[in-house]
Amino acid sequence: MIPPPAAFFILAAVLFVLGVLAFFVKKDLLTQFMAVEVMLNAGNLAFLALAKSLGKAEGQVIVLFVITVAAAEAVIGLAIIVLIFRQRKTVQTDELKDLKG
Amino acid sequence: MAELFWLIPLIPGASALLLVLFGAKLSRRWVAWQACSAVFLSFLLSSAAFAHLVRLPPGAPGLTKTLFAWISSGPFTSPIAFAFDHLTAVMTLVVTGVGLLIHVYSTAYMAEDRSHARYFAHLNLFTFFMLVLVMASDLVLMFVGWEGVGLCSYLLIGFWFERPAAAKAGMKAFVVNRVGDAAFILGILFLLANVGGSSFSLINKAAGGGLLPSGLMTLVAILLFIGATGKSAQIPLYVWLPDAMEGPTPVSALIHAATMVTAGVYMVCRLSGLYAASGPASTVVAWIGAATALFAAAMALVQNDIKKVLAYSTISQIGYMFLGCGVGAYAAGMFHLVTHAFFKSLLFLAAGSVIHALAGEQDMRRMGGLRKHLPVTFPVFLVGALAISGVPFLSGFFSKDAILTGAFAGGQYALWGAGLLGAVLTAFYMFRLVYMTFYGKERTAMEPGHSIHESPRAMTIPLVILAAFSALAGYVGLPVFFGEKADLFGRYLASSVKSGSPHLAVPTEGLLVLLATASALLGIALAFVFYRRTPALPSRLASRFPGVYRLLVGKYYIDEVYDAVVVRPLVRGAEKVYERFDLKVIDGALNGSAAAAGLAGKGLNFLQSGLVRDYALAFLIGAITFLGFLLL
């Protein structure tokens, strides 16, 4: 049996909160970025659930856009993380504190 | 030539621009000549425009020139336009005339200075902004000048920035002025939102015609007046002016005595329609003015720096002007503004000459006996001192009397009394200064080889001219018992400012004049008793052998009585107020708020930890709060 769309939406909301929590709990750039990906995909899931319940295909199209955007973001993000690693030999977020005050 | 009057501000402006950009490459002679001739040209144009103005039939509007549309949009318009009416003419002549003399004086005073070109650039720039301020035909353009003179004042106070005190004083002046300016701009904004325009005629008309709610008028008038307390150094925003004496003395004379600090008085007179229509605001103006006049005069009693005495004196005299405006005697306020411009710039320049002669010494305790060494400076200084004290037949006597009479005629006896008391104090501190500086024993601590010498001609000639004006300028505004038409100045200004209270009967006015004269003489006599007749030596003897001394010279008992009854409470009281109120409360409040801002900044800098997670946390808190707002 397929659960109702509302269940998917609740799952999406939970995922989003989990993503936010992970962003705060984790301490390196890579995992924090993964947390953001979780949040993004929570958004996608919410879109799908709502599209289903509203009966509008538009929502599914949007998801494709978001996935594309997320991919582009991942490319640039990973490049930056590599750059940071080359310079500092670490990707700990808390090490990034030259700029402050 | 009169129709070229709009060039009056632009000439010094152009000169300032040239000096800022190319000053470093020009010779000293050229810089001085250019700066002086720019102001001289403006002065000539002002005179021509003035001559044109007085020939106009009565009731005719002054000259106006709209250069171009500036803010011309939607609900209000504000062109860049200059106006030259009777009130403006007075200010313009003062600014360019006194300004010219001070420029000339500066060529000698600042001849040796390293940053000669920068000095004249700033002085020209100041003249430009000051002229914009007085010639603006609407409030927004006036604000341009208002801010501009503040900036120049700041630059010139901090002119000798190598001295930390000078840099600090400049900063203080600027910050305090900005506090006032914030209120000023708010006043403008309220006016714009309600009047729909910013030209003076429109504002005065709207206020006079009862088109504005009275609460709003009072609010606006008080906001603008707060701006004026900043610029004109009144309670509570006066604290910057004594410190501003760190600037070169000609600057103190031009900006912090004759012109910029009186801008607030000019503004109130310009908007006399608004102030006259708002009773509460006028009351505030009058009482702040009276309180400042008394308070600052008391402060002047206990200063030992010659320029600081004059600074507090300036604050006090401007208080008189506001007192005049507050009781509706706008013309009297302007009259005092003019005479004050002469005698106070004279006093400052003469003090500058003293300082120059003593190679930079400003402490009066290390002066004395200079009468013999400064044959030009001493008499002109004396003229200035007599004028400011209100001794009969000199300019200050007439103008101060006009204000006091105005207060009395308006039924404001308490204000009148305060003014009278202030007059005693004025004469007292002024002659304290004179006796300490020019009479008595020489107490200079000059290194050998440096002889005390009179200043060069470029400095003494302006002094003599100013002395002549200080003596004679009063005769344009004689009191009523010289005839109904004797008050030329008042009649001249009648078309520009609201007319004051009704005239008093001749005997009453005569009595008032006598009282004013008596108070001036009383002040001088007190000073004579305590700073001349009791020189330093006897008092030292007295303190060493009190019993013998008293027995031998019993006649000094009378002085002791005076001392105990009058002087000691006065001076001690002033000293206490100075220490507790001036230095601690007002200064402390300003320093405190600056420190609080710094502390808040420090806290914010601390929050900006550089850690991404902290930033994300702020984001999250913000988002949640925002959602709370939307949902609750």
Add this chain to the structure above:
Amino acid sequence: MTTFMALAPLLTVVFGALVVLLLEAFMKRANREPLGYVAALALLAAGFFVIRSWNRDLDYFGGRLVLDRFSLLLIALFVILGLFVLLMGLKYAARQGMNLGEFCGLVLLAVAGLMIMVSSTDWLVVFLGLEVLSVASYALSGLKKTDRTSSEAAAKYFLMGSFAGAFFVFGLALVFGTSGSLDFSTLLAGGVSGAGLAPAGAVGLGLILAALSFKIAIAPFHMWAPDVYEGAPTPVTVFLTVGPKAAGLAVLFRLLVPLLRNEPFAAVFGSALSLMAVLTMFAGNLAALRQRSVKRMLAYSSIAHSGYLIVAVIAGDGPSLVFYLVVYLFMNAGAFSVLAAMSRKGVEYTALDDFAGLGRRYPWLAACLSVFLLSLAGFPPTAGFLAKFYVFSGAVREGHVALAVAAVLASLISVAYYLKVIVFMYMKEDQGEAAIDQENPALYLVIFLCLFGVVQLGLWPGNLLALIRQALSAAF
């Protein structure tokens, strides 16, 4: 009119970016400045199309991309911004170890993102524009690849930006769920009809606004901004302080102004936004007070200016908002250009102490910077004064008196730190170290143009204001 021509400005810029990136890959010469000229040409062509499309109300993609006058005006602003940034970067790139080809290509792409953002009223398209802009900006901030702070700025921007982007997406989903559409107007119709928003829709809207506030750098969503602005290469900083802010505000304005005209929303949004505006103005100005780096100080100043701009949004005062943005472009780009001029090969002078005595050594540069700073401080008769004056008087006129008072007080504080730089330039002995390489004609052109803009708009703002009013009259 629905026509493919509506895409012309956008396509020109994107095409220009591709050409530049391709040329860059195959170019053998050491001097890469021609790439900058190609990029500038693309922007000029886009500008040409903007002028061509004026008053023609072109649209495409079923009305999802509209070139109304409001968006054209902002696109023109972005074209000028792009040109300034390119010109600033020409010499800067070689001196500070930045690849000019990548720089030009990315600037063009980022400008394309801005164009998309302002010319749409569809949430999805706005989101796409935002992401095009963001991705390009992340890369731009890290372009000085050997510089630790530049990379740090990029990493922080990226991490925070994608975090905020995720909020945007989730917010979109919620809005979509309540209104069944991503068109601004559908969402607003629900609100305007008085039915109010469903709580889920309100949450969605809140999340979207948070993400937009992030881009505009409004407190408390601003904390990334000082670090990124300071670390990014100076031309990029100019882009970041003006571009995303202007685009974000334009979107906010389109979205909020109809909402703010309706009572239940006006109260809620109005008070929330007012709070944020006050917070932003004070946080920016207070934090700027203690900075020892002029660049970071200007970064904080940029945050404070976001606050003033929000005041215009709250008052629903479109003309003042756009006028302020234009003026801000000139004065801010001007100030940063002088900062960029304070450099030579491998060195940038950004510390306050480096400015000591500048007035004597480089009087023209110091004079220009003074004008820009005075304008930023809102000193009459510069353009900055007028811009503030319009915004504040608009706020008073609309009855937001407390907000206007706060804004006046906040700008009172700001004078202290702007003036500090002038004090250092004219009133401090120079340390005799900062010797700058003056051969940088393109940069001086930018400084000159900015100076011209600040003075021109300060004294003769009439024409621009008339244009802005005309542009806004149709849309709002």
